[in-house]
Amino acid sequence: MTPRFPLAVLPTPLVEAPRLSAALGCGPLLVKRDDLVGFGVAGNKARPLEHLVGAARLAGAQVLVTGGGPGSNFCAAAALAARVAGMRCEIVLWGDPEGAPNVALARAAGACVRPTGRSDREEVDALAAERAAELTASGTPAVAVPRGGSTAVGALGFADAAAELAAQLAGRRPSAVVLPVGSGGSVAGLLAGMAECGLDVPVVGVSVSRPPESVRASVLALARECAALRGTVPPDPAQLRLVDARGPGFGRTTALEDERARLALHTEGWLLDTTYGAEAFSAAVDLLLAHPPDPVLWWHTGGTVPAVAHIETAQRGTTP
Ligand SMILES: Cc1ncc(COP(=O)(O)O)c(C=O)c1O
Secondary structure: OOOOOOOOOOOOEEEEOOHHHHOOOOOOOEEHHHOOOOOOOOOOHHHHHHHHHHHHHHOOEEEEEEEEEEOHHHHHHHHHHHHHHHEEEEEEOOOOOOOHHHHHHHHHHEEEEOOOOOOOHHHHHHHHHHHHHHHHOOOEEEEEOOOOOOOOHHHHHHHHHHHHHHHHHOOOOOOEEEEEEEEOHHHHHHHHHHHHHHHOOEEEEEEEOOOOOHHHHHHHHHHHHHHHHHHOOOOHHEEEEEEEEOOOOOOOOHEEEHHHHHHHHHHHHHOOOOOOOHHHHHHHHHHHEEEEEEEEOEEEEOOHHHHHHHHHHHHHHHOO
């Protein structure tokens, strides 16, 4: 097991949403507030970073190299995590970095942003690994972390979160735990941790960028790897259910998701981003409406920077 480098303020709150439930006329929604994780605006990504940074420090790394797109919450959080841990950070970035709030945040943390000048998302993991190898060969030890921090080590963060949740539930049993799936590390870790602590609740992964079949295979493989690292039982694949929320495209919401995100803002004051939060929240509301008395737990994973940026952009066109 790697040593954790503490970043987050844990446990994050587990709350109910009485005004939202009243407005929807449905059963209780429990919300795990990782948007309030207490490290920058890292949201769910503070959890994997505690382990990834811990492992990087243990390996003697002076530089953490990662990759992503201009909207990546992970890249901004990784830059800040590396900084507070006394490491440099380099980010291999696809797409256009200019004017992107998360890129500005990464730069404010001191990260060196290296744009590829291309829109190929897949290549940045290999380029980050190459850059880390190049730095190490020239005498500066560096580690590469793939997009989203979704390795078995990164997934340890959400395996810890399962035990945190079980303690907060204190015997209550929601009908499902709903959270978004991007690179998959959060759901994978959660599945591993829930199996470990005997929390027998289905996990509904809301896939925002990939077809559910490919997500299932990669998430389950990562969950098994994570369980093996912890020396615990592998998760039951039947506990993972997937919702296809690719909708109108990455970072774009349907009219219904938009309307529900506005309701969440106006009843509970939650900020939901258009890539992860609005989609997963809407899937949780679908479950609540389908089985009105059963409580559903929705994991608010953050996305605060893009959520605010979206509101600002939308107001230039229309008034929300
Ligand atoms: C706000 C937010 N929620 C959810 C996710 C998805 O988490 P994962 O990549 O572990 O599947 C991300 C990924 O970057 C994210 O930024």
